[in-house]
Amino acid sequence: MEECGLCYQFMKEVISLSQKIIAYLSANMTTYLQAVQTHLMISIQALWIAVMIGIPLGIFCSRNEKFSKYVTGWFNSLRIIPSLAILVLMIPLMGTGKTPALVALTILAVPPILINTIAGFAGIEASLYETAKGMGMDEKQIFLKIEWPLALPLMLTGVRTSAVEVSASATIAAYIGAGGLGNIVFTGLGLNKAELLLIGGVSVAAISIGAELILGTVQNAVTKYQRD
Amino acid sequence: MTAVAVEFKNVCKHFPEAEVNAVSHVSLKINQGEFITILGTSGSGKTTLMKMVNRLHDITSGDIFFFGENINSLPVVEYRRKIGYVVQQGGLFPHMTVAENIAVVPHILKWDKEKIDARVDELLEMVGLKKELYKDRYPRQLSGGQQQRIGIARAMASDPAVMLMDEPFGAIDAITRENLQDELLRIQKALHKTILFVTHDISEAFKLGDRVIVMHEGKVQQFDTPDRIMLHPANDFVAKFVSADDVMKKLQVLKVHTIMDGLSIKTSNQLAVAHVDDTLETLLKLFMTSSTQTVLVKDDKDKIVGEVSWHRLSAIAS
Numbered sequence: 198m199e200e201c202g203l204c205y206q207f208m209k210e211v212i213s214l215s216q217k218i219i220a221y222l223s224a225n226m227t228t229y230l231q232a233v234q235t236h237l238m239i240s241i242q243a244l245w246i247a248v249m250i251g252i253p254l255g256i257f258c259s260r261n262e263k264f265s266k267y268v269t270g271w272f273n274s275l276r277i278i279p280s281l282a283i284l285v286l287m288i289p290l291m292g293t294g295k296t297p298a299l300v301a302l303t304i305l306a307v308p309p310i311l312i313n314t315i316a317g318f319a320g321i322e323a324s325l326y327e328t329a330k331g332m333g334m335d336e337k338q339i340f341l342k343i344e345w346p347l348a349l350p351l352m353l354t355g356v357r358t359s360a361v362e363v364s365a366s367a368t369i370a371a372y373i374g375a376g377g378l379g380n381i382v383f384t385g386l387g388l389n390k391a392e393l394l395l396i397g398g399v400s401v402a403a404i405s406i407g408a409e410l411i412l413g414t415v416q417n418a419v420t421k422y423q424r425d
Numbered sequence: 426m427t428a429v430a431v432e433f434k435n436v437c438k439h440f441p442e443a444e445v446n447a448v449s450h451v452s453l454k455i456n457q458g459e460f461i462t463i464l465g466t467s468g469s470g471k472t473t474l475m476k477m478v479n480r481l482h483d484i485t486s487g488d489i490f491f492f493g494e495n496i497n498s499l500p501v502v503e504y505r506r507k508i509g510y511v512v513q514q515g516g517l518f519p520h521m522t523v524a525e526n527i528a529v530v531p532h533i534l535k536w537d538k539e540k541i542d543a544r545v546d547e548l549l550e551m552v553g554l555k556k557e558l559y560k561d562r563y564p565r566q567l568s569g570g571q572q573q574r575i576g577i578a579r580a581m582a583s584d585p586a587v588m589l590m591d592e593p594f595g596a597i598d599a600i601t602r603e604n605l606q607d608e609l610l611r612i613q614k615a616l617h618k619t620i621l622f623v624t625h626d627i628s629e630a631f632k633l634g635d636r637v638i639v640m641h642e643g644k645v646q647q648f649d650t651p652d653r654i655m656l657h658p659a660n661d662f663v664a665k666f667v668s669a670d671d672v673m674k675k676l677q678v679l680k681v682h683t684i685m686d687g688l689s690i691k692t693s694n695q696l697a698v699a700h701v702d703d704t705l706e707t708l709l710k711l712f713m714t715s716s717t718q719t720v721l722v723k724d725d726k727d728k729i730v731g732e733v734s735w736h737r738l739s740a741i742a743s
């Protein structure tokens with residue numbers, strides 16, 4: 198009897214929660230979509246800037262061993278700092294708002310891209326490079342036709358890791374004024390409203406999974422040659 | 426008179442911090458159309474000698490000439506495109522299909538698409554691989570032997586006059602290697618490429634080479650035909666290295682034409698016939714199975730050009 202009572206109670210909760218979700222969404226659709234858009238925008242911006250920094254820097258490091266040790270050491274230690282800490286540390290440095298949030302997210306997104314780019318280029322067999330040279334390719338051709346495509350799979354792994362990291366951390370970035378789905382989550386926490394936590398959390402998860410899927414498909418396409 | 430394809434003039438290579446020269450005072454001339462093998466133990470300087478030809482290594486002192494021109498006076502990238510280069514394991518680019526690999530040099534030479542396609546098909550046929558089956562495969566979907574064939578096809582794509590091959594069959598099983606050697610010989614005979622072929626395998630060097638460069642400690646010990654190296658080794662090192670006093674080795678290496686005499690008897694179709702390029706080992710088997718005192722010798726065109734007596738063959742052993 199008691200078990201059934203619990204069951205019944207649970208079902209009732211689920212139904213009431215669903216109703217609240219539907220109610221919230223129908224009343225605040227614009228706010229919700231705005232939040233999704235803001236969340237996506239800041240994530241994509243941070244990822245894009247991190248790619249623009251991480252890949253060139255990674256390529257440079259892969260050609261310069263001494264510099265590489267220094268940079269990877271630095272970025273690896275950066276990785277140990279929790280994302281929340283980096284976000285909070287931004288406040289005394291840059292205050293709150295979109296820009297410090299973007300800077301913090303970019304800082305979070307660079308290390309995986311950088312480190313995988315270095316690994317991707319450094320991992321190319323020296324003999325391939327020499328064969329390309331021996332056949333009469335110039336430096337530019339070797340880079341574009343041999344090194345870039347061979348390093349691309351690992352670079353994409355880095356971008357994938359960063360994409361997941363950034364889209365999740367963007368939620369916390371609302372804490373320092375980034376806006377986005379984090380706002381809904383934090384409001385839910387403040388007002389003790391489970392439906393807001395659910396809407397926010399599921400949406401963030403969906404964005405992360407979506408990013409994984411898209412980048413995974415791209416990666417599959419460029420690693421076709423590694424499979425039978 | 427045939428042209429000199431590659432000439433070394435007192436060439437030395439010294440790597441920074443090395444105690445001795447990797448290549449020391451090498452002077453020799455390689456004629457156009459010759460198949461030259463470079464033979465020596467590991468570390469004797471074979472690869473270094475070869476890589477100076479396509480300028481992957483700078484020359485420390487001396488000069489190398491390519492059809493009469495000092496290679497250091499030529500624009501390096503364009504110069505390398507005139508030389509085919511094959512390395513161990515083929516050095517195929519793993520992210521490119523077979524067709525794309527073969528097309529690398531034609532592509533950088535900006536040939537048009539039809540010409541490249543036709544050339545790829547032609548080369549696949551030349552190295553004995555069906556284009557429908559192999560064109561779109563990636564290197565990892567090929568066996569070692571097939572990869573080597575593609576490596577050779579790729580090196581020949583722009584029809585270079587000179588080919589450099591660094592132990593191309595080194596990592597391949599014995600039977601496949603024999604096949605590849607035979608095919609390379611066939612291709613070389615048909616196209617008259619000048620080939621420099623590095624190997625540490627004595628049989629391979631003697632089978633393939635019109636002339637063999639024997640190297641040791643960076644120095645050329647002897648540069649001559651396989652027969653002359655076997656019969657007249659220049660020094661103790663060469664004699665020992667090629668086992669010149671080993672009768673079986675001699676039989677395996679020496680060709681019938683080295684001991685052939687002019688025709689003295691009337692040809693009769695009862696006599697066994699050997700080919701001028703057969704080894705003495707093959708000839709010996711022929712003597713043993715046909716139990717004659719004399720074997721006739723024919724050339725490429727099946728014309729009888731000489732004879733070998735049992736007496737003559739057995740003299741090799743002494």
Ligand SMILES: Nc1ncnc2c1ncn2[C@@H]1O[C@H](COP(=O)(O)OP(=O)(O)O)[C@@H](O)[C@H]1O
Nearest residue numbers: 440443447465466467468469470471472473474
């Ligand atoms: N890039 C290099 N830097 C320094 N020493 C080298 C280099 N390449 C080859 N050597 C040295 O030069 C000598 C000849 O090497 P190599 O030409 O590769 O020999 P082989 O091809 O006959 O095995 C060896 O002692 C080797 O250690």
Ligand SMILES: [Mg+2]
Nearest residue numbers: 468471472473
């Ligand atoms: Mg070598």
